[in-house]
Amino acid sequence: MVGKTVTLTGNLAAGKAAEMAKPKVIAVYPITPQTDIIEYLSGLVSSGKLEARFITVESEHSALAACAGAAWAGVRTFTATSSQGLLYMGEWVFWSGYGRLPIVMPVVNRCLAPGWSIFVDLQDSMAFRDAGWIQIYTKNNQEVFDTVLQAFKIGESKDISLPVMPCLDGFVLSHTTAKVELPDPEEAYSFVGDYSDPVVEVDVDNPWAYGGLVGPEQFNIARRDLMKAMERAKAKIIKVNKEFEETFGRSYGNGLVEQYGDDDADLTLITMGTMGDEADEAIDQLKQEGYKVNGVRVRTFRPFPVEDIVRIAKKNHKLFILDRAVSFGHEGPLRIEIEAALKRYNLDIPTSGDIVGLGGESVPYKRIMKIAKEALRS
Amino acid sequence: MTDEGPEMPILYPMEGSAGRTGDWRIFRPVVDPEKCKKCNICWQYCPDLAITAANKEEDRAIIFDYEYCKGCGICAKECPFGAITMVREEGGD
Structure with a gap:
């Protein structure tokens, strides 16, 4: 059986990737806009198409606690959440990260209340950047599928032993249908491999x-080991990312950053998530x-x-950072990190930025073009 | 550690890692061997593994390990036959 091209929502793309990785335990609690992911997997388990223990719980806190228990028992574990649900999981998000439990949990990015809204910004997952989870942000439904599989x-892998949070923009990806190339399920599973030598295991x-x-x-031994594992x-x-390209013919930059445009440009726009896709279009038009x-x-x-930020920044005159979250009392979290990276290497490169797209505010390429032109003028 | 997995503070069970916790006791559990039916319910409930299980074949009642028994009284509470009584320790402060 070979792969096929289909149309899928971002949520279904995440669900299909999880299905192909064959997790043994899935513990979940529904929340908009994530619910389709677990509905899909619930259907697979109840119809016997996926051999897994599907644990329905009364809260997100219990969902991740159940996943942690399963991960400690040494099996492949999957869950998914969003926004307020992620916050309610909070205690176990840190337990799982600091406990080195390789749980895969897509976070469908949705803003935090109040005011009450179900639309995208990155405030929810950004609040957990220090929880010891790998966070990978995606730009389209294909990347959602590929990233969940990679996660x-x-x-x-034993030398990493960390939970992974593939992040996808709520509604913009989660509920929007787009083309996705699905690999042959057997090939997908053999890429991921058996979880036969678990990082921890009940004995x-x-x-x-x-x-x-x-x-x-x-x-301190444990914390320093976590720091090294992140490195x-x-x-x-x-x-x-490289192995994925060799197997399936797709890659995302070097895996850490994806660059688009000229190296010696007058301005570099730095973005995350679907804003990156819009920025590519803006760059073409510009x-x-x-x-x-x-x-x-x-x-x-x-x-x-x-290292990648510094390598790219060195070739450019000016950086403009688009953040879709705020660290209140400072700047956007992405801008904070970029400026800290430049400072570490003593690079005196002008940076500016803006906080855009909060609470589902649309950031189309035309707006990014306008932002870029203003940044070039200043 | 890279090949053997992460450095994590994993704890293994060992005897008396907190010292002789029997010193904490205010009430001492005492078993009446005549009343003890060797059901070992107390042995299951003891949170400190301070009870050696009774043996029906040898007709031997439970044995308390007073080195580590903290005197919590759970065994006395759970015993269905009233075979364990809590007796105030002599001396003390």
Whole structure:
């Protein structure tokens, strides 16, 4: 059986990728705009098409706690959430990250209340950037499928042992149908591989406990190991991106960042998520009008691709960062990271930026063109 | 660690890692071997593994490990036959 080209929503793309990775335990609680992912998987399990334990729970807190238990037992584990649901999971998000449990959990990005809204911004997942999860932001439904598949391979490798949060823009991707190339399921599964050598595993003959009292020495050994694992994850993500290209013919930049446009441009636009796709269109249009603009889409926010940002920034005169979240009392989280990366390498490159697209505000390419022209003038 | 997985503070069970917790006891559980039916319900409930299970074949009642028994009284509460009584420790402060 060979792959096929179909049309799928972003949610269904995430669900299909999870299906092909064959998780053994799925524990979930529904929340808009994520619900389609788990509805799809629930249907597969109840009709016997997917051999997994599907645990329905009373809250997101329990959903991720159940996943953590399953991950500790040493099986492939999957869940998904959004917005308020992610916040309610909060305690277990940190437990899973600091506990090095390779759970895969797509987060369908949705803004946080109040005011009450179900539309996209990145405030929800950004609030968990320090939870020890790998975060990969996607630009279209194809990348959603590909990233969820890659997430198992990245997180479950023993030298990484981290949970992965593939992020997709709510509604813009989750509920919008677009073309997706699906691989042959067997080929997809063999790419991910069996989770036969789990990073942790329950052993009834040699019982152990996790979460007990530890002194500062053991505590710091664990935290420093997590820091190193995040550094190693950069190379791992690049490697998996390359292997994915060799197997399926698709890649996303080097895996950490995706660049679009001229290296020696007068302005570099730095974006994340679907804004990156709109920025590519804006760059093409601007080129026709005689402007030299470069685009960089940050794919992995954690680990943050400091080296790639610096390498690209060095060739440019000016950076403009588009954030879809706010760190109140400072700037957009992406801009904070970019400026810190430049400072670390003592690069004196002018940066500016804007916070756009909060609460589902549309950021089409025409608006990005306008923003770019203003940035070039200033 | 790269090949053997992550560095995590995993705890393995061992005897008396918190010292001789029997010193904490205010009430001491005492078993009446005549009343003990060797059902081992107390042994299942003991949170500190401070009870050696009774043996029906040897007609031997449960045995308390007073080195580690904290005197919580759960065994006395759970015993369906009233075979365990909590007796105030002598001395103390």
